[in-house]
Amino acid sequence: MMKLLIADDEHLVIESIKFIIEKNVPDVQIVGTAMSGREAIEKAFDVKPDIVFMDIRMPGIDGIDAIRQIKSTNRDIIFVIITAYEYFNYAKDAVNLGVHEYLLKPINKNRLVETIGHIREIISSKREAMQREILLKEKINKILPHMEGQFVYSQLLNGRGIRDIEFYEDIFGMKIQYGYVMMAIVDDFESDVKEENLKNSLIKQKFYDVFSMELKSLCPCLIGPPLLDRVVAYIPVDKNTDAYEVRNTSMEIAAKLMERVNRSIQIHYKIGVGRGYAIEYFSKSCNEAYTAASVSREAGVVHFEDIVLPSHKADTYPIHQEKILIHGMLTGDLTGVLNGFEEIFWWLSVNYKDDIDKIKSKLIELLIVLRRAIPYEMEAPPVSDENYFMDLLKIHHMEELKMSYFHYLKNMTNRIHALRERELSGLISKSLKYIHENYDQDISLDDVAKEMNMSYHYFCKFFKDAVGKNFVDYLTELRIEKSKELLKDAAVSVKEVCYKIGYSDPNYFSKIFKKVTGITPTEYRANSMSQEVI
Template identity: 65%
Template sequence: MIKLLIADDEHLVAESIRFIIEKYTEGVEIAGIARSGREAIEKALELKPDIIFMDIRMPGIDGIEAIRQIKATNGEVLFVIVTAYEYFNYAKDAVNLGVHEYLLKPVNKHRVVETIHTASQSILTKRRAIQREMLLKEKMNKIIPHMEGQFIYSQLLSGRMINDIAFYEDVFGMGLAHGYVMLAIVEESESYGREETLKNSLDKQRFYDIFSLELKSLIPCLIGPPMLDRTVAYIPVNMDEDSYTARNMAIETAQRLVNRVKKHINIRYKIGIGRRYDIGDFLKSSNEAYMAAAVANKDSVIHYEDVILSVNTVDTYPVNKEKMLIHKMLTGDLDGVLESFEEIFWWLTVNYKEDMDKIKSKLLELLVVIKRSIPYEVKENDISEQGQFIQLLRIENISELKASYSNFLKDITLAIGENREKELNGLILKSLKYINSSYHKNISLDDVAKEVNMSYHYFSKFFKETTGKNFVDYLTEVRIERSKELLQDLSASIKEICHEIGYSDPNYFCKIFKKVTGMTPTEFRSNSLSQEVI
């Protein structure tokens, strides 16, 4: 709906315009009528019209001045000048104010209708353009966080220079060629039960949300998705700034962030800051940030260049992360596998720095552990230990080493999943075969679970997820289908058929049969016979 305001001190003119618009146009609402320039300004502020029919000569503030003041607060409104012939030249000056059209008094019906039509089309076109722009912006606002997370995650995994950096700079609206990594590590709190564990997870997610929101309000940056106990942010900078000033600015930003975060959540964490590099050395800055945050220190914000490390100090290898990686691998959790490896690789690069031989040695040890921990079938078919050893030994670039090992873990995890699926398919076929051959016996879910060597509870869930039916329903379906076949033999009694399919109580059999088929066994037999006769 288009809202229109009429500003004219001549009652007859104003009512004539109102009459023409209401009778001969559609989609236009007369929002109000003003009798003076001052009243036109006040009503324009109050009613926010889309179109204003403005008389030039009115008492007090004239039409031209009223247009100037209204446009100062509402630049989108369209003005149509209404003037007597003797003021025509005066009215033409209004074109400089962006007036849409001017009409001579007395107003002509066709000119008014035509003017309303063109003004409405102009407004509707502008509205559609705004709607398209808002829709596009909304879509981009939904997509950009995913692209942002993908950008950070890809840099953490591969550490390679992005070829189309200009594309990402355009999407994110910031330069990305140089910058540093700011990394927050949430300290693990003791957990004694399921509720505490759930609370810890919720606190970490809330911390990530607050950290992201507050850091983005302080400085242009990209923030990756939360990974286990850490959050990674990439902050673009100008490399022309001297190193000392840049370091202090980064620390100041982090400290301001800490002050903001503590207003929202009480959680223990540390922020580590890496040095500035080209985007191609993102992983290096990330490792430095991790090293800084991991150092035992009472400070909540630590810059890598302020960290004093002993050359001989090496933390204990994270065996728990290794166990977690293997567990995630056996359960088919690929994201969990890659995140656990991220932890292990971070530890290796922090403690062995750029000593490729030591890092390779640890990765080869991990490969042996993986080989011993996974099922035999996968070992023989999908792991070429010698080939993997040779490939690792040939790599001399830390980023390539990480990417190669990540791909290796991905292949093994997928292979385990495929083998597990084949195994489970074999087990379900075995269980169905057992049921179909033993339905006439008094078998139970526990009997079938033993047959396929599964626990009672696990098999119950497995059977339902695989077949879409629980055990009792499937067994009943098999028995009823067999009873339908037996009912075709008139020499067999209902009681005999009942015992033949595994039921001991004929009344119970009849009840179940009717529930499944909608008929009693006798009715079913009669109905089948009548159809044969026809």
């Protein structure tokens, strides 16, 4: 439905237009009339019409000035001038104001209906375009957080320069070639109580949500997905801005952010801020932000340049992170692998600073440790360990070293996962074969677990995850299916069928059979026999 406002100082003209529209144009609603320019302006503001029929010559403010003022507040309204021949000297002003059409008095019915038809098409097209734009924006708004998270995550992994930087700048609506990392680290508060851990996880999630929302309200930034105990944000700045000014501004933003977050949620955390770098050195600023937050003993905001790192080794090598890394590789947990390696690489960066050769030697030692810890005989990789060691020694940049090493770990993790899947697939086939060969015996879950050389509890979970049902249900269904075949032979008694499928109690067998099929073994046999006769 289109809304129409008619402005003319002649009552007869207004009534004539109303009559034509009401009789010939069903989808137009006349929402108001005006007999002066001032009244037309006021009515247009109140009723917000789609179309205005405006007479040029009216008392007080004329039609052209009225159109000009209405246009200043609502540029989407379509205007049609109604006039007599002698007012064609207003044509130039009307064209400049984007007037759609002239209607000459007396109003011609066909001409008016035709004009409304043209305007309907224009408004319809505009509304469809607006609807498409709204839908597109809605889709973009849904996708944008994922793209933003992936962008930050990819920089955490490799830190290489971006080929299509203009594309990302256009998508995110900001310049991103230079900036610094701000990182929040939440203090660990794990509990032995399951319900308490669930509550803590919800608190952490709320913290990440509040942190992201408040930081985005303070400055343009890109925020990555939460990684265990931390959230990483990249804040672009002008490369030509003085470094000291960037440092002070970043601390002001972080302080305001902490103040706002603390009003919404009570949780212990620290914020570290790294120095500004070109985007390809993202990981360097990230390491600095992590260092700043880690060194601080109390909750608060710390800039990397405000801390003094010791010249000797900062602390003991994080051997526990090696265990996290190994566990992640064995279970196919790439996030665990990434986090474990991040911690180790950060420790090496802090303790050996710019001695990249020392760091490379330590990373090679780590690979040897990982190889010894993997209980699998893997097929030869595309690149042998010896060749990879040689390639590693040729790298001269920290970011490239980090990226290369992580990709090696990722490939190794994927290969272990694939090998483990094949091995588990073979084990489940073997266990099913054993069950099918021994279902007529008094077998238990423990018997099958021993046959597979697995612990009782592990095999129980393993079997259910692989088959989709527990051992007892699977064995019961198998025995009932076998019993159905035997019951079709009238020469075999129900009691004999019971013993042949592994049960020792005929009454128990009948009870289980009815529970699974809904009828007793005798009823099943009778039904089978009657169907054969038919």
